[in-house]
Amino acid sequence: MWVQLLCGLVVYRVVKRFFYDDPDDDDQISDFNALFSVAQRLEKLYGGKAYVGLQVPDADTATRQTVDILLITQLEAVMICVKNISGFVAIDKDxxxxxxxxxxxxxxxxxxxxxxAKGLVPILESYLEQRGVALPEGYLSAKVICPNPNFSTIHSVSFPPEVVTYDQWMQLTPQYKNMLSGWIKGAFRGGKKEFQESIYEKLNFILSTAPTSDRLELKGNKCLLGEFLEFKGNREDIQAMRNIRRSKVSRLEIQKTSMFGLVHSKLIVLYYPRDYRAEGVSTSEWKEFTVRSGTELKFQIQGSAKPSKYQLSSVISLSLSA
Incomplete structure (x- = not known):
């Protein structure tokens, strides 16, 4: 009996490894969590709005280029590349x-x-110009942030000023947020307030409708960026979910059904129809239906070679880009 149980456990783990939550996803989850953590801290430090996972169309290559974070403030815009790497880091001659x-x-x-990061600056500037905003010279800059506490530099003087090391990142506080020279340059502090506010408002409007990566939030404080592909499961459940397409839905949430404190093998799916007239929708506009908890979601993680599958019972929410 024990042999059968052990064999069953081994088979379960093998199946889970290849068909469900890939253990290699843990590294990517750590990177994405670092990305969102940096974005939240930047907003607290400098105000403004931090856009995560922008997918900027590149006319030269006919592809989309990924921007980790774009921080927009009243003074300027900063494109930020987040490197969640650990260990001793050196820079070679190239x-x-x-x-x-x-x-x-x-x-x-x-x-x-x-x-x-600097190579993405003209691509983003070109995209924004196509959308009706020509940025002043020097308004958009690039930075690289290394937020991993296990990040250490070798010959730190060789690192360019655009790099914010972990030690420097930790020194940034609301009281001393300007201590890193060249971070927020303040190049437009002397400009007209109306001019600054005009660009700030236009950028926020454009970026709120710009293409981004889809965002998958899992239980256990795990977030992933990538592309939602499809649902898998019972034909009846898949038929019920046929209207969940990015052209019609902006977000869905998963809730468990319960009765007398007992959780059943059913899930309530709440989805919010996309409203192109406004940035969001009111909570009164959501719709719901019930599916089996074994229903799966197929998701292509950004930077991953193969899609991953997640049971809806492990999903909290899914946000879909337009």
Missing amino acids: GNWVCAGGHKHKTQHLSDPVAD
Whole structure:
């Protein structure tokens, strides 16, 4: 009997590994959690709005380029690349990063993050100009933030000023938020207030309707960015969910059904029809239906080679980009 139980447990873990929550997702979840954490802290420090996971159309390559965070304030816009890497990091003669002694004790080689971030600046400027906003020269800059507490630099003087190391990141507080020279330049402090507010309002309007990565929130404080692909499950349940398409739905939430404190094998799916007239919809406009808890959601994680499947019972919410 014990042998059968052990064999069953092994089979379950193998099946779970290959068909459900991939253990390799944990690294990506850590990276995405760091991304959202940085965005939230930036908003507290500098005000404004931090947009996460923008997918900016690139006319030259006919693809979309991913922007980790775009911070918009009354003074300027800062494009931020978040590198959640650990270990001892050095810069080689070509500007590339070499990280040793980090996660899983593997040596990592990264292309120059500063050059990559700066390369996105003209692409974003071109996109915004197509949407009707031509930014003044110097309004949009690029930064690289390393928020991992296990990040250490080798020959830190060789790191360009655009890089905010972990130690510098921790020194940023509401009281001393300007202590890092070159972070918020204040280049437009002397400009007209009406001009600043005009650009700020236009940018927020454009970016609120710009394409972004879909966001999947899982139980256990886990968030993923990527692309929702489809639902899998019972034909009746899939038929009930046929209207959940990004052209019609902006967000869905999952709730468990219960009776007398007992949780049943059913889930209530709440979904919010997309309203193109406004940035959001009121809670009174949501719709609901019930499906089996075994229904699955297929999601292509950003940067992953293969899609992952998640049971809806492990999902809190899914936000869909337009």
